[in-house]
Amino acid sequence: MGQNQKGSKVYLVSIVMVAVLGGLLFGYDTAVISGAEKGLQAFFRGATDFEYTDFMHGLTSSSALIGCIIGSSLSGLFAMRLGRKNSLVFAGICFFISAWGSMYPESWILTNGKPTLNLLVVFNLYRVLGGIGVGMASAICPMYIGEVAPSNIRGMLVSWNQFAIIFGQLVVYFVNFIILGGHSNPIYNAAGAIANMADAQWTITTGWRYMFGSECIPAALFTIFICFVPETPRYLVMIKQDKKALDVLTRINGTEKAIEILSDIKNTISVKKEKLFSYGFMCIFIGIMLSVFQQAVGINAVLYYAPRIFQDMGMENPMVQTVIMGIVNISFTLVAVFTVEKLGRKPLLICGSIGMAIGALGVAITFGNPSLNILTMLSIMVYSASFMFSWGPICWVLIAEIFPNTIRGTAVAIAVAFQWIFNFIVSSTFVPMFNMHLSHGDNFGHWFTYGIYGLICVIAAVFVWKLVPETKGKTLEDMTKLWKK
Structure with a gap:
């Protein structure tokens, strides 16, 4: 009877940990391409029936993002029709099929090991399928955790989802590093030919396949475990x-x-189903803008470019600095996990926005000046760490809890779809913005890009201060009363 009076923490933690595995897969799937893309590019460059251009490689590297936009857009429909649990089972199946198909896109139908246009199309379809899984999991995992967690620890438990995303990215960096082992990645010379073809042969034919295939293990575990968790009470x-x-x-x-x-x-x-704007325009607008700001502050562009900056600074192995940065990111995500219920959502978001603005402006001022390399690196670390204790986890916490019960499925889907759309916009505009020159050899693009991100961080701080309601300690049912006012 004592158990019944108190409830079981072990039971709660076990079901949350299963849902958090979805976050780990989200991180794993989006980062696996970083180690595999060079071998993949060299493999498809060997095709005889078409020319594999840089543009095609860009699309192939980011094709999973298209799936993410589709998956997050459909997540509300799936969450309402199939339920939260069954939708996550579906996402797990998408992860597994995508990992297997990306590893072996020939699928016993096309000629084994022969790069062709058909094989490229099939490979991209498998990556899009994985993206659909990521998009669904990114919307439904925080929603699931938010709906089972007691209000006094909900923020902390949803924050673990962001920790799992960052941890998944770090795990895949190590896995790719281990798979590569003593083999080397292809290196291209000035003419675009592979300068170390003999050394990189294993990576070109086999290495990238193992990297994609490694996702089968966490995907299978997630799909099996999710079958044993309950549906959410809501x-x-x-x-x-x-x-x-x-x-x-x-x-x-x-x-x-x-x-x-x-x-x-x-x-x-x-009322089982209410219209989306039953609680007014601001409710949906704030949810969408939280998502937009999480991406518009430019974090992905900054993180993607970090290894190159470390390389420009003369670091012998930029992957080591990237892993160190991953460890810093995980440490600061834990700051959010353990302070979100004490300090609240708004203070963390505002402090993080200011820290990011300082970091971004630091990069803008120092980038490209060899004597200020250490300041550039520190600025990137400050920027990244500030994101990890604020917009990284807290945005997911708010999206999971800010909407009333009757519109949550649809509203979360719309907010998360905007997140993936802006992820795509920021990722695709970074390089052209960064490489802008007003005159020959100037650094206009560098300070313009990071200056813009710094300015957006300041606007984000004002937005949170003026418009976002504090949800610390409130039940999900309190949200209905809050927006009804």
């Missing part, structure tokens, strides 16, 4: 399964608290 009430909802709530919160929470949920889900 969704169960929406489909009129109150007894099952009460059982789940009792196991997590204890009997008394469970009855109270169930009553709150039923009061807010008196």
Whole structure:
């Protein structure tokens, strides 16, 4: 009976950890391309029926992002029709098929090991499928955790999802590093030919396949484990399964608290489906803008370019600096995990925005000056660390909890779709902006790009201060009352 009065922390943590595996796969899938792309490029350059251009390689490297936009857009429909749990099972299946198909796109149909246009199309379709899984998981994992977690620790538990994303990226850097082993990546000479063809032969034929295939293991584990977690109580009430909802709530919160929470949920889900703007325009607008700012501050462009900056600074192995940066990122994500319930969401976002603005402006001022290399590196670290304790995790926390129950599925899907669209925009505009020159050899593009990101960080701080409501300690049902006002 004591167990029933208190609820089981072990049960709650175990189901949250399974959902967090979805975040790890999100990180793994989006970062696996970083180690594989050079071998993949050299492989398809060997095609005889078409010319594999840099533009095609750019599209192939980012084709998963197209799937992410599709998956996140459909996530609301899936979450409402299939439920949160079944949607995550579907995402897991997408992850597994994509990992297997990216490793072996010939699939016993096309000629094994022969690069052709058909093989390139099939490979990209598998990557898009993986992106659909990522897009779904990126929207539904935080929603799932937000809907099962008690309000006093919800922010901390949703923050673990961001930790898992960063951890997944770090894991795949190590896995790619181990797979590559003593083999070398292709190096291109000035004419665009592979300068070390003999040394890189294994990477070109086999290495990249192992890198994509390595995702099969976490994808299979996630798909199996997710079958054993319960559906969320909020969704169960929406489909009129109150007894099952009460059982789940009792196991997590204890009997008394469970009855109270169930009553709150039923009061807010008196209408199963409400129109998207039932709670006003600002509710949706704030959710979308949180997503837009998370990407518009330019974090992906800064992180993508970090290895090159370390290389320009004369570092012998920029991958080592990249891994160090990954460890710094994980450490500062933990700051958010352990302070989000004490300090609240808004203070972390505002402090992070100011830290990022300082870091971005530091890069803008010092980049390209060899005597200020250490300041450039420190500025990048400050920028990145500030993102990791603020916009990285806290944006997901707010998106998971800010919307009322009856519109959450659809609203989260729209907000996350905007996140992926702006991820694509920032990633694709960074290089042309960065390489802009007003006159020969000037650094206009460098300070213009980072200056813009710094300015957006300042605007983001003002946006949070003026418009975003604090959700610390509030139940998901309180959100309905907040927006009704």
